[in-house]
Amino acid sequence: xxxxGAPPGSVNLAxxxxxxxxxxxxxxxxxxEHLTTSHTKLRAAQAKFRDxxxxxxxxxxxxxxxxxxxxxxxxxxxxxSLYVKGRLxxxxxxxxxxxTGFYIEKTPPKAIAFYDDKVKGLDxxxxxxxxxxxxxxxxxRVVEEVLRQKMLAGEAPEQPAAASx
Numbered sequence: 001x002x003x004x005g006a007p008p009g010s011v012n013l014a015x016x017x018x019x020x021x022x023x024x025x026x027x028x029x030x031x032x033e034h035l036t037t038s039h040t041k042l043r044a045a046q047a048k049f050r051d052x053x054x055x056x057x058x059x060x061x062x063x064x065x066x067x068x069x070x071x072x073x074x075x076x077x078x079x080x081s082l083y084v085k086g087r088l089x090x091x092x093x094x095x096x097x098x099x100t101g102f103y104i105e106k107t108p109p110k111a112i113a114f115y116d117d118k119v120k121g122l123d124x125x126x127x128x129x130x131x132x133x134x135x136x137x138x139x140x141r142v143v144e145e146v147l148r149q150k151m152l153a154g155e156a157p158e159q160p161a162a163a164s165x
Contacts, residue, residue: 013146
């Protein structure tokens with residue numbers, strides 16, 4: 001077991017040299033950037049799942065405008081900013097993308113439940129990731145503080161030597 005009740009594998013930052021501290025600072029910064037990017041991507045995925053629920057609620061089970069042939073008209077997205085008119089032929093079934101190019105036919109309530117579960121799962125992952133980001137941020141602040149103190153202590157002996165030269 002490590003000294004002073006520190007967790008096993010922990011390092012006393014005061015014993016590290018300035019280059020080692022800078023290396024640790026760089027690594028922690030890189031990890032923090034990666035985790036932050038992951039957090040952003042998970043939030044975007046969660047927003048897409050919420051959009052799926054909204055699309056089912058508004059487009060399939062929502063208003064029932066009738067088209068010319070008795071079928072309901074909707075706008076079908078081709079890209080994120082390009083839509084074409086379409087007609088619903090069946091409000092009782094929707095295709096749900098379950099990942100890696102696989103689609104399953106579900107009823108609208110089951111599709112909504114599927115996407116709600118995805119949103120809840122991502123929410124749990126995001127909360128865990130936020131804890132990790134917070135911990136890494138704290139570690140980075142501690143390393144930066146120790147590095148700053150070492151830099152200040154390292155500059156102090158050089159100043160009198162420069163004055164006597």
